[in-house]
Amino acid sequence: DGGITQSPKYLFRKEGQNVTLSCEQNLNHDAMYWYRQDPGQGLRLIYYSQIVNDFQKGDIAEGYSVSREKKESFPLTVTSAQKNPTAFYLCASSPALRAGRGTEAFFGQGTRLTVV
Amino acid sequence: GQQLNQSPQSMFIQEGEDVSMNCTSSSIFNTWLWYKQDPGEGPVLLIALYKAGELTSNGRLTAQFGITRKDSFLNISASIPSDVGIYFCAGSNRDDKIIFGKGTRLHILP
Numbered sequence: 001d002g003g004i005t006q007s008p009k010y011l012f013r014k015e016g017q018n019v020t021l022s023c024e025q026n027l028n029h030d031a032m033y034w035y036r037q038d039p040g041q042g043l044r045l046i047y048y049s050q051i052v053n054d055f056q057k058g059d060i061a062e063g064y065s066v067s068r069e070k071k072e073s074f075p076l077t078v079t080s081a082q083k084n085p086t087a088f089y090l091c092a093s094s095p096a097l098r099a100g101r102g103t104e105a106f107f108g109q110g111t112r113l114t115v116v
Numbered sequence: 117g118q119q120l121n122q123s124p125q126s127m128f129i130q131e132g133e134d135v136s137m138n139c140t141s142s143s144i145f146n147t148w149l150w151y152k153q154d155p156g157e158g159p160v161l162l163i164a165l166y167k168a169g170e171l172t173s174n175g176r177l178t179a180q181f182g183i184t185r186k187d188s189f190l191n192i193s194a195s196i197p198s199d200v201g202i203y204f205c206a207g208s209n210r211d212d213k214i215i216f217g218k219g220t221r222l223h224i225l226p
Contacts, residue, residue, distance in 0.1 A: 031212045
């Protein structure tokens with residue numbers, strides 16, 4: 001089945017520890033994204049990557065890091081520098097841009113991170 | 117950064133009623149997107165709009181891309197219980213960046 005897989009679904013970590021969230025896609029999409037969702041805040045863009053070995057900061061990149069070593073994979077590390085890491089994290093991917101158009105994103109099931 | 121203003125924030129309706137929600141932006145977008153999110157799940161793409169003035173339907177859902185490219189609306193006709201959830205608008209341009217609104221939470225009264 002083609003799709004975007006995030007793992008794990010639920011993750012608990014102690015304060016001060018780094019944690020890495022996995023995102024894999026087999027849709028052959030070029031671009032991948034990480035969003036954070038808090039109640040009442042909608043989806044806020046953390047990082048996105050248009051191509052392997054390249055990525056750009058979104059609106060709330062502080063305290064997060066990413067890598068894009070393979071087209072299929074875009075892991076997100078929540079570092080100890082992130083002051084409020086407890087949130088629902090969503091990964092998405094989108095196909096290559098078409099002439100004159102923007103792009104549409106397809107989402108994984110999300111990872112709920114709780115830091116205690 | 118770019119922001120999308122989505123309204124209303126929440127809606128309480130009776131089953132069978134029609135629903136209308138909209139999204140506005142201070143920036144132009146080349147693509148407008150509408151998503152639905154169920155609790156604890158990732159958003160699912162409902163409708164994608166690529167051209168100013170475009171009107172697109174998906175079953176009971178209809179969405180339009182505003183002529184100014186700075187707004188879009190979504191209508192749901194004859195609402196049913198499974199329509200409950202959060203509806204998000206999103207805009208994107210050629211730079212691949214996709215920006216989301218804060219969502220409209222739809223409640224259906226028994």
